[in-house]
Amino acid sequence: MSYKTVLVHVDESIRSDFRARxxxxxxxxxxxxxxxxxxxxxxxxxYQDGNISSADPNLATHLQFLSERAARSVTGFTQRMQELDAPSYEGMVAHDEAGGGIGLLARYCDLVVVGQASRNEPSPSVLPDFAEYLVMHSGRPVLIVPYVEDFTSVARRPLVAWDASRESTRAVTDAIPLLKRAELVQVAIFNPNAASDAHGEQPGADIALFLSRHGVKVQVSVHKTSTDVGNALLSLAHDLDSDLIVMGGYGHSRFREMIMGGVTRTVMESMTVPILMSH
Incomplete structure (x- = not known):
């Protein structure tokens, strides 16, 4: 298993270039x-009317402005890829809102890379729940890059949050291309007695065996916490000097409003390392 097509969202935000790299x-x-x-x-x-300019010239002018702004972001992306001597890439503009446009393209890609919403730099073209929407609706693994911190590496020391759920299983499977390249993968299990049937007699043994068969170097740790699991996970990632967290995304949508699970919400709001999520 490998990634053959990677999709990254680019814009005029401060972190766009870092995300693209x-x-x-x-x-x-x-x-x-x-x-x-x-x-x-x-x-x-x-755009489906096909006669926007004659119906509303002001709207046509605004759409032209938005298209030109998006085109500048693509130009910046292609220039950056030339500087990095990227072997295979292309830039494109999606005439759509972010969730619909990137979500549609994601179906034909193996991995989607987006940024965490920043309170200090609200986007004029991206809703605050953009990343959550993609996790829940794209059907692809989504790598979310924090709007703070810089990283010298990504996925050299990943931390897998394992709870034996369907979402967690999907995330681990989707992350295998990254996990295989890691120096060591830490698998963390919190409060395993809450799902003893799923974890088996020895929590972590089955997932460790599964990953080892893929050539992944893995170490399992079991943790008991009476505090919020999301904060415990982030604290553990800091203690282990992890540069990636792999976890399932939990929640549902009510129309366009994302109702995320407690752990998912905590991690997405307070992340300081990239998070790979699948639903």
Whole structure:
């Protein structure tokens, strides 16, 4: 298993270039094609009339402005890839809002790389729940890059949050290309007695065996905590000097509002290292 197509969301935010570099490094390691995509931020359904300019000249002018802004982001991406001598890449503009545009393209990619929403730099074209929406609806693993901190590596020392659930299973499987390249993968299990049937007689033994058969170097640790598991996970990642957290994404949507599970919400709000999530 490997990633052959990596999709990264690019825009005019401060962290866009850093995010693109992380995606480029992964694509290079995997021998994958990299697609940098900017969005206009307007739903594609507004274009379906096909006669926008005559119906509302002001709207047509605004859409042109949004398209030009997205095109600048793509130009910046392609220039950065040239500087990095990326072997296989392309840039494109999606005439859509972020969730719909990137979510649709994601179905034809192996990995999606996006940024964590920043309170200090709200995006004019991306809703705050963009990353959560992709996790829940794209059907692909989503690598979320924090809006703070810089990293010298990603996925050299991953931490897997394992609870034996369907979502956790999906996340681990989707992350295998990254885990195989890691120096050591730490698998953390919190309060295993809460799901003893799923974990088996020896919590962590089965997932460790599964990963080892894929050539992953793995170490399992079991933790008991009476505090919030999300904060305990982030604290453990700090203690282990982890540079990636792999975990299932839990929640559901109510129309466009994302109702995320407690652990998922805590980690996505307070993350300081990249998070790979699948649902």
């Amino acid at each position: 992380i995606a480029a490094d992964i694509a290079r390691d995997e021998g994958a094609h990299l697609i940098g995509t900017a969005v206009t931020g307007v739903s594609r359904f507004i």
